[in-house]
Amino acid sequence: MRITELSVPGYERVAKAEDPESGLRAIIAVHDRTLGPALGGMRMWPYAKEEDAVFDVLRLSRGMTYKSAVGRTGLGGGKSVLMGDSKKDKCERLFRAMGRFIEAFGGAYITAEDVGTTVPDLVTVRQETRWVSGLPREMGSSGNPSPYTARGVYLGMRAVFEERFGVSSAKGLHVAIQGIGSVGTSLAQLLAQAGAKLTIADVNEARAQALAKELGAAVCSADAVMGVECDVLSPCALGAGINDSTIPALRCKAIAGAANNQLLEPRHGDALRAKNILYAPDYVINAGGIINVGCEFLPGGYKEEESLKRIDRIYENLKEVFAVSKRDGVGTHVAADRRAEEILDETRRAKRK
Numbered sequence: 001m002r003i004t005e006l007s008v009p010g011y012e013r014v015a016k017a018e019d020p021e022s023g024l025r026a027i028i029a030v031h032d033r034t035l036g037p038a039l040g041g042m043r044m045w046p047y048a049k050e051e052d053a054v055f056d057v058l059r060l061s062r063g064m065t066y067k068s069a070v071g072r073t074g075l076g077g078g079k080s081v082l083m084g085d086s087k088k089d090k091c092e093r094l095f096r097a098m099g100r101f102i103e104a105f106g107g108a109y110i111t112a113e114d115v116g117t118t119v120p121d122l123v124t125v126r127q128e129t130r131w132v133s134g135l136p137r138e139m140g141s142s143g144n145p146s147p148y149t150a151r152g153v154y155l156g157m158r159a160v161f162e163e164r165f166g167v168s169s170a171k172g173l174h175v176a177i178q179g180i181g182s183v184g185t186s187l188a189q190l191l192a193q194a195g196a197k198l199t200i201a202d203v204n205e206a207r208a209q210a211l212a213k214e215l216g217a218a219v220c221s222a223d224a225v226m227g228v229e230c231d232v233l234s235p236c237a238l239g240a241g242i243n244d245s246t247i248p249a250l251r252c253k254a255i256a257g258a259a260n261n262q263l264l265e266p267r268h269g270d271a272l273r274a275k276n277i278l279y280a281p282d283y284v285i286n287a288g289g290i291i292n293v294g295c296e297f298l299p300g301g302y303k304e305e306e307s308l309k310r311i312d313r314i315y316e317n318l319k320e321v322f323a324v325s326k327r328d329g330v331g332t333h334v335a336a337d338r339r340a341e342e343i344l345d346e347t348r349r350a351k352r353k
Contacts, residue, residue, distance in 0.1 A: 152288025
């Protein structure tokens with residue numbers, strides 16, 4: 001395996017690995033370890049060119065720094081990407097080689113599941129390195145993060161309800177959910193139990209119809225959900241859904257969902273603010289999964305009760321972001337970054353004392 005260091009200003013370490021025997025072509029980026037080891041998922045994607053993979057891993061690892069900071073996980077930000085098609089390029093040799101690449105970081109980077117990778121893939125990686133999180137519970141890990149992500153989004157919505165509508169309950173509010181994978185489904189169930197009126201949409205229309213029947217929800221097409229008139233739009237599918245094409249169609253009063261990187265560009269957060277749409281920054285409200293995984297590295301190992309206590313803080317974390325937004329007269333997307341930077345700066349000052 002050949003490991004090549006990439007010099008990127010503002011990042012602690014970025015390296016590329018190439019292993020012809022296994023077919024591995026991968027990049028790991030460690031953005032910042034001020035708060036602890038850099039944790040972030042391992043993404044597998046058929047990037048058209050290496051520059052696209054580098055762009056993705058840098059953007060995602062920086063996002064993980066901020067996500068972990070505001071979520072108070074005690075971890076830093078990192079990410080890894082494998083260049084390949086997850087539908088046809090997977091094999092044991094590939095993931096074992098990836099494990100050796102991760103091991104070369106000596107614990108500075110801890111991996112987890114992400115787009116294109118699964119828990120069985122992580123189990124294979126674990127044969128070569130111990131720096132793997134989100135493994136099955138029977139392996140002493142924290143298991144599937146989806147229910148914890150959904151719980152965090154649901155609790156974060158309480159802060160949104162209070163800020164935008166002056167109520168703390170979902171009862172009677174109309175929430176439109178885009179994407180009902182494992183997180184979106186769990187979130188829909190929690191909201192239904194709380195008395196919310198639901199509209200759900202998914203590219204798998206049969207799945208949407210089945211869940212709608214179970215919960216008494218309405219269904220709309222995946223293309224139409226961004227224009228549904230509702231109190232809260234909850235993006236729980238792929239990112240970049242808030243963009244120049246969708247913003248003019250929005251008829252919601254707030255946006256709060258589990259999807260990553262919901263804004264295509266930061267300026268789209270400003271556009272939401274101009275339309276008086278309250279945006280719950282994605283990496284603040286969807287941090288439940290990473291908070292849960294982070295608890296694997298607490299002294300004494302993973303304890304679910306401690307994880308739930310930390311996930312419950314997402315409500316308070318969002319309240320802090322909304323307060324910074326008001327204090328500084330900026331969009332909530334900017335306020336979230338500023339809050340993360342405040343936490344990082346506080347820790348750096350404390351370390352210098």
